[in-house]
Amino acid sequence: MSAKFLKHLIQSSALACMILAPFSVFAQSPFEKVAQVNGSIITQFELDQRILFLQLLGSPASSNSDVLDELIKDRLRQQITKKFDIFLSEEALQQGLTDFAARAELSSEEFIKQLKVDGVARQTFRDFVTVSLVWRDYIRARYGNSIDITDDQVDRAVQSVSSNTGIDVLVSEIIIPTSPDIAGEVLEVAEEIMSSNSTTEFSEYATRYSATASREDGGRLDWVPLTDLPPQLRPILLSLAPGEITNPLPIPDAIALFQLRDIRERSVPAIRYSSIDYAVYLIGGGRSSEALRRAQKVKASIDRCDDLYGVAQNEPQANLKRENLSQSKIPRDIALELSKLDKNEVSTALTRSNGSTLVFLMLCGRTPALSQSEDDKATREAVAAQLLNTRLSALSNTLLEELQADADIVIFN
Structure with missing residues (x-):
C-alpha cells in the first residue's frame, strides 16, 4: 500500500x-x-x-x-x-x-x-x-x-511563544522507515528506544536503526534555532528535559524520535521567516544504490534550485515540484530536513510511495518576515484559536464520558 x-x-x-x-x-x-x-x-x-x-x-x-x-x-x-x-x-x-x-x-x-x-x-x-x-x-x-478567551490569557500564551525566539536546541534524531507490513515491528523498536537511559544509548540506537545521514554521528544534530524547526515539533521539544525522548512521531514513510540533549538562550532573537522556498525532485528506486547514485550525479551537476528545471525537463511534470510556503504548511518531515540545510544545500534522507521513491530535497531560500506587527497579529490569532480548541476538546471529552x-x-x- x-x-x-x-x-x-x-x-x-x-x-x-x-x-x-x-x-x-x-x-x-x-x-x-x-x-x-x-x-x-x-x-x-x-x-x-x-x-x-x-x-x-x-x-x-x-x-x-x-x-x-x-x-x-x-x-x-x-x-x-x-x-x-x-x-x-x-x-x-x-x-x-x-x-x-x-x-x-x-x-x-x-x-x-x-x-x-x-x-x-x-x-x-x-x-x-x-x-x-x-x-x-x-x-x-x-x-x-460560553468560552471567554481573555486578552490576558492570550498575552501570557504569546509571551511563552515569543520567549522561544531566542532559544537554540541540541537534539538527536532517529528516523525509522516503516510500512503497514512492518508497523508492529517498528513500534516495538520505537518503544525500546524510548526506554533509553542516556544520550549514548540513544546514539547507539540511531546508528543501528536510523535512515538519515545523521546516523553516522549517532543521530546527533548541531545546535539549531527553535524557530527553524517545524512548528509542530517546537512545543514537544520544549516540554522535554535534557536526556528525555519524544513519543514516536509519524511522518511519511517513517516514524521519528528525538532526544533533547541541551537547550540554551541567546540574547539575539532568532530570525522569523514568512516563507521557505524549496524544491522536491523525485527519483524512482527509493534508497537503492542506483537511485542514490542518480541523486549524487544530480547534486554534482547543479548549483542552485533553478538548475533542477534542466535536469527534469524531459521527465513527467510531477517529478519536480517547487514550493514557497510558510513553515506551518510544509510537511513535517520536509520541514525538519530543511531546518538542517543552508541555501542550495541538498538532502536525500526522505522517501515517498512507501519507500519506492527517493526525495531529492533542495533549499532554495528563506524569506524573513517583513512586518513584525503582522507576524505578531498572526501569532495572537493562532494562539487564541489554540486556547479555544483546547477548551472545546476538554469539554468534548467530558461530554463523551457522560x-x-x-x-x-x-x-x-
Whole structure:
C-alpha cells in the first residue's frame, strides 16, 4: 500500500495515540454484531474497516477493543447530533473529504482510489470524516459562546511563544522507515528506544536503526534555532528535559524520535521567516544504490534550485515540484530536513510511495518576515484559536464520558 500519503494525517486525528494490534480481517462474519449502543448495531465489518483504515494511515496502534471503543463513541456522537438535528450538507462533506486528502497532496477521489486498492470502502472514509465534522460543529455550537478567551490569557500564551525566539536546541534524531507490513515491528523498536537511559544509548540506537545521514554521528544534530524547526515539533521539544525522548512521531514513510540533549538562550532573537522556498525532485528506486547514485550525479551537476528545471525537463511534470510556503504548511518531515540545510544545500534522507521513491530535497531560500506587527497579529490569532480548541476538546471529552456512562452498551463476544 502507498501509505506515505496517509501516515502524517494521523497527527491531526483524535486516534493518534491508539496502538493497533495485528488482526485477521474478516476472521468472523462481516455482518456479525460486535457491539450495540442504545440499540444501534456495530458490525464486525465496521470494526475491520476502521482497523484497516487506521493501519493504512500508519497509526501506531493498540488493541481491537480500543478501536471498538472509538466506534462506540462515534455512535454516541451520531446519536446526540441527530437528536439536535445537526447534519452535514453534501457540499460541506465534500469539502471535508477534499481537505483531508489535500494534506496528502491528493484529490479526494485519488485518496479514495488509494484506499480502495487496499480494501477500505469509500463509505468508511466518508463516515470517518462526517462524524468528526458534525461533532466539531455540535461542540462549537453548544459550548463556543460560553468560552471567554481573555486578552490576558492570550498575552501570557504569546509571551511563552515569543520567549522561544531566542532559544537554540541540541537534539538527536532517529528516523525509522516503516510500512503497514512492518508497523508492529517498528513500534516495538520505537518503544525500546524510548526506554533509553542516556544520550549514548540513544546514539547507539540511531546508528543501528536510523535512515538519515545523521546516523553516522549517532543521530546527533548541531545546535539549531527553535524557530527553524517545524512548528509542530517546537512545543514537544520544549516540554522535554535534557536526556528525555519524544513519543514516536509519524511522518511519511517513517516514524521519528528525538532526544533533547541541551537547550540554551541567546540574547539575539532568532530570525522569523514568512516563507521557505524549496524544491522536491523525485527519483524512482527509493534508497537503492542506483537511485542514490542518480541523486549524487544530480547534486554534482547543479548549483542552485533553478538548475533542477534542466535536469527534469524531459521527465513527467510531477517529478519536480517547487514550493514557497510558510513553515506551518510544509510537511513535517520536509520541514525538519530543511531546518538542517543552508541555501542550495541538498538532502536525500526522505522517501515517498512507501519507500519506492527517493526525495531529492533542495533549499532554495528563506524569506524573513517583513512586518513584525503582522507576524505578531498572526501569532495572537493562532494562539487564541489554540486556547479555544483546547477548551472545546476538554469539554468534548467530558461530554463523551457522560454519554458513555449513561448509554446502554452491549459488547458481544
